[in-house]
Amino acid sequence: MARTLCSMLSSVYTADRQVTVEGWVHRRRRLANVTFVVVRDRSGTAQIVVTDSSARERVLALSEETAVRVSGTVVENDHAPGGFEIVDPVFVALSAVAQPLPVELWRPTVKATLPTLLDHAPLTWRHPTRKAVWAIAAASMAGFRRHLDSAGFTEVATPKIVDSSTESGANMFALNYFGSTAYLAQSPQLYKQVLTGVFERVYEVGPVFRAEPHDTTRHLSEYVSLDVELGFIEDHRDVLAVLRSTLAAMIDSIVRTAGPELDLLNTELPIVPDQIPIVHFSDALKLVGADPAEPDLAPEHERALGVWAKERFGSEFLAVEGYPAAKRPFYTHPQPSDNRWTNSFDLLFRGLELVTGGQRLHNQVDYLDAMVARGEDPVRYGAYLEAMGHGMPPHGGFAIGLERWVARLLMLENIRATALFPRDINRLRP
């Protein structure tokens, strides 16, 4: 008999309708004359009612998380979750539970420390509240792509093994590449830039790698970067407009495909304003009472700006533009009116840096000047620099860290709770 998903019982119901569901024994409850078995599949759960005494005996052997196939009759019951349940069931165990579970997955919330959750990730992700976190991550990626596809962007796949000639030697993982040293890409930055010379508008969803030596709640040594770059822009404001519509599309995708998961996690989604408020870096420093010579915003400054944007504009998003050139990479485009500042921005979300972006240089001569000023050897940037000498369009872009986005959206304390199998200085398994 073809399988029916648990969530479809109400849809397939007719009198005496026989169904087969497959999934996991989520929870058994043994009462005096009946045993209830809740079976969980990817769509939700179904209640199975076992009254036959020998069948009740056999169900004793099907401990929680056993994979099962259950055939039986669908009946209406107002007291059953969802209004329908399966009676007169026949259970077939598809595979067994060999050891006690490290975490009780049937409880409404997971009672485990973060290290336990992560050590047993293949099992703990089965919990509905954990699965919901990833459903929101997956919906975010889908929304990101769908929006950019519709806006004329081309998906690209750039190499993760690179030679030393990328944005910075700091925090890169070194690799034995057939006897010579290579590195894992910190970002697709240089590749996505030159590809605006090919496709004009590109995006990539892929892993990036940072040899992050600090054990913080905000950093991973491998994460998923949602990268965008677009050509033929006026300045960074055009980039910010694409970022705005992309975030709105990601949230829309979550609403449309992960509604039950949002409810389960009690998530309050932000509203993306039609215009994200923008403040210049120099004004941001004044607003938080910082030294005007500060080259960057401290975390407490970002928090204060988040509060200010919420109060002043009713926005959980705030763009800070114009960061000082000294703190930005060599490819950053200066602010034309005053080259102490740059055409770059950070997007703060709920008082935390979520996205970095901006306009890049697009003329070879400007690159040569910038490299010389920073002591970078232009020879190391061969094909990149060559492209910059062949009619690159004015361009810019941004990168969103998927895990940071999900963590902030769900207000999770530790970014590790959002990656399927996180990597950090102390964690390489599972």
Next chain:
Amino acid sequence: MARTLCSMLSSVYTADRQVTVEGWVHRRRRLANVTFVVVRDRSGTAQIVVTDSSARERVLALSEETAVRVSGTVVENDHAPGGFEIVDPVFVALSAVAQPLPVELWRPTVKATLPTLLDHAPLTWRHPTRKAVWAIAAASMAGFRRHLDSAGFTEVATPKIVDSSTESGANMFALNYFGSTAYLAQSPQLYKQVLTGVFERVYEVGPVFRAEPHDTTRHLSEYVSLDVELGFIEDHRDVLAVLRSTLAAMIDSIVRTAGPELDLLNTELPIVPDQIPIVHFSDALKLVGADPAEPDLAPEHERALGVWAKERFGSEFLAVEGYPAAKRPFYTHPQPSDNRWTNSFDLLFRGLELVTGGQRLHNQVDYLDAMVARGEDPVRYGAYLEAMGHGMPPHGGFAIGLERWVARLLMLENIRATALFPRDINRLRP
């Protein structure tokens, strides 16, 4: 004035309609009284007609590949490509060409050796015949995801930095991970398997890494793997059915979004039959007259089988099932009727192995037996083995190499021509 894409001139045309296009100077042709400038953008090309003599002088400075903004009047002209052109233009150079181009991009075909193409990839990808190759790759990825999304699959992102405990130590890149040794993942195999215990059906599009020491036309050391795994299957035939529908969706996506590129490349797309013909490995050996004790198919056997499938079934695809256990990884499910064989398959496309897939073991005890039989230490498979002891559904899956798919679809001789920035034993740049 808002930008108009070159392909939209006919759509926006009204009498005296002023437009601005942006793109690259693709080609200039200087005749006695007129200069034609073809401008290329992401949508196609537009012909610009320059008659004013001082304007013709200025256009001399805009060498091929200069990024430009052109404002002018759209007019109908049956002799113009597309039936419309721009007259009375004003050109603004957005960025310049600093050096002669390594390859003439205006020619209908690229006159360059493969090493030249690859060395200057940021520029050579601009050529329409090169861009078309990637458009087909991008359409393939989009079709893959769209189909699986609609079939209840969840996109996942598994780590690329792994400890030593993965399918095989052979051909892995070693990495300095905060002072200890880690490896780059050869495939998401073990992760996607355990995630069927969470989401039932998962897919991933991401880089995989093989320290491939042979310089062949079929292998890269980094490539994009399209991975699928699904639970609650009967056997590998269920996996093959998903592979069939996925390939059909990928081709459909190419037809819908890359039609002009298919024409440009003169590509003949294959028809995916409703049922992909299946032959057992032992019968395949007989068909090609090979020794029945052969443990694998040689390339000439695959070619002969491709010819046979085309003649016998009119199919460019052929599934070979039942590969001997000795040549398959430890997690391979045996063929229940005869455990010399396995529930695994290769899919041949035009006589070349394109996909490997099959059913996996799903009981912990079977894994322990398989590991012991192969001298693998179960302790190294901690969380993976733990998941296998907690009610894993019967499951299986497959992986398609994106570059190999595109190369075979377009009948390209060398897989390097399909990767944006290929990596091999001799190539780490650009």
